[in-house]
Amino acid sequence: xxxxxxxxxxxxxxxxxxSADERKMAENAMAGDPELRNFYQSVLQSKQLLNTIQEEPxxxxxxxxxxxxHDSHTEAV
Amino acid sequence: MQKPIISDGALLKVYLEGNESALETxxxxxKSRIFTSIYLLVNDxxxxxxxxxxxxxxxxxxLKSGKYRDEDKFLPWALRIARNLSIDFIRQKGRMPGxxxxxxxxxxxxxxDIKEESREQIIIEREEHASLHxxxxxxxxxxxxxxxxxxxxxxxxxxxxxxxxxxxxxCIGRMHYALINLxxxxxxxxxxxx
Numbered sequence: 001x002x003x004x005x006x007x008x009x010x011x012x013x014x015x016x017x018x019s020a021d022e023r024k025m026a027e028n029a030m031a032g033d034p035e036l037r038n039f040y041q042s043v044l045q046s047k048q049l050l051n052t053i054q055e056e057p058x059x060x061x062x063x064x065x066x067x068x069x070h071d072s073h074t075e076a077v
Numbered sequence: 078m079q080k081p082i083i084s085d086g087a088l089l090k091v092y093l094e095g096n097e098s099a100l101e102t103x104x105x106x107x108k109s110r111i112f113t114s115i116y117l118l119v120n121d122x123x124x125x126x127x128x129x130x131x132x133x134x135x136x137x138x139x140l141k142s143g144k145y146r147d148e149d150k151f152l153p154w155a156l157r158i159a160r161n162l163s164i165d166f167i168r169q170k171g172r173m174p175g176x177x178x179x180x181x182x183x184x185x186x187x188x189x190d191i192k193e194e195s196r197e198q199i200i201i202e203r204e205e206h207a208s209l210h211x212x213x214x215x216x217x218x219x220x221x222x223x224x225x226x227x228x229x230x231x232x233x234x235x236x237x238x239x240x241x242x243x244x245x246x247x248c249i250g251r252m253h254y255a256l257i258n259l260x261x262x263x264x265x266x267x268x269x270x271x
Contacts, residue, residue: 008249011256017233046256049263050228053209055113061126062104065133069100072141 007039014043085151093140104133107152111159114230118163118222119170120214128166132159153236156226160240212262220255223248 006029012018013026030036085103092099111132116125135158139145147154213221226237227248234252238245 004250004253008253011249011252012234015227015234042260043256046259047228049209050224052206053113053117053213053229054109055116055122055125057108057112057129058126061130062108064130065104065137066097066101068134069137070097072137 006036010036010040011043014040014047084149086149089140089145089151100137103151107155110152110230111155114156114225115159115163117210117213117225117229118160119166120210121170124166124170128159128162131162135162152230153232153240156230156232157240160222160226208266209263212259212266215262216255216258220251220258223251224255224259227252 006026009018009022009026010030013023018026030040083102085106088099088103092103108129112125112129115128115132116122119125119128132155136145136155145154213224216224222241223237226232226240227234232240234245234248237243237248241248
C-alpha cells in the first residue's frame with residue numbers, strides 16, 4: 001500500500017467511514033509507523049479546528065421560510 | 078428520560094399532512110450544517126442567507142408537489158439543492174462586480190458591555206476564526222467543496238461522489254490534499270506570527 005493510500009485510509013478512519021476489518025488494518029498500519037500516527041493526529045487536530053466554524057442562518061431568514069410554508073399550506077387548502 | 082428521535086422521513090410525512098411544526102423541527106435539526114456549508118461555499122453571509130432561504134422554498138415546493146419521494150435522504154437532497162444554487166450564484170457573481178460583505182456579520186456594539194479581558198479574548202478568537210475561514214477559501218475549488226461537504230455537511234464520501242459526479246477515490250484524494258494544504262497554511266501563518 002502506498003503512503004498516500006494509507007493516509008487516505010486514516011482520513012476515512014477519522015471520519016468514521018471504515019468497516020471493523022478496515023479499522024483494524026488502519027490501526028495496525030499506525031502501530032508500526034510513527035509517521036502515520038503523527039498524520040492521524042494532525043487529521044484529528046484539523047477536524048477539531050474546523051469544528052470551530054459553525055454558522056447559523058439569521059432568525060429573519062427562518063421566519064420567511066416558515067411564512068412561505070404556511071402560505072403554501074393555506075393556498076393548498 | 079431522553080425523547081425519541083423522530084426520523085426525517087417521519088417528519089416529512091407529518092409535515093405533508095399539514096403539521097407546520099414538523100418542518101420547523103427539520104430545519105432546526107439541519108440548519109447549521111446546511112447554512113455553514115453554503116456560507117463556506119459562497120463566502121458571503123448575505124448571499125448565504127438568500128441561498129438558504131431559496132433552498133428551503135424549493136424544498137417546500139418539491140414536497141408539496143409530490144416530487145420528492147426518497148424520504149430517508151432528506152439532508153443529502155436538501156444539500157444537493159443548496160449546492161446547485163450556490164454554484165449558480167458563484168457563476169453569476171463571477172460576472173458581477175465583487176460584493177464586499179462583513180464575513181462575521183457581528184454587531185460591533187455588542188462589544189460595549191463586555192469586560193476588557195474578555196473583549197480581547199473575543200477579538201483573538203474572531204481573528205483565528207477569520208484566518209481559518211480565509212485558509213478554507215484559499216483551497217482549490219474542488220478541494221474546498223469536498224472539505225465543506227464532508228466536514229460541515231457531514232455527507233459520506235459516497236454521497237459526495239454521487240452529488241458531484243466524481244469517483245469516490247477522487248473525492249477522498251481531494252479531501253487528503255485539502256487537509257494537507259490547510260495544515261501547511263496554518264503552519265506558515267504560525268511561523269509568520271513568530
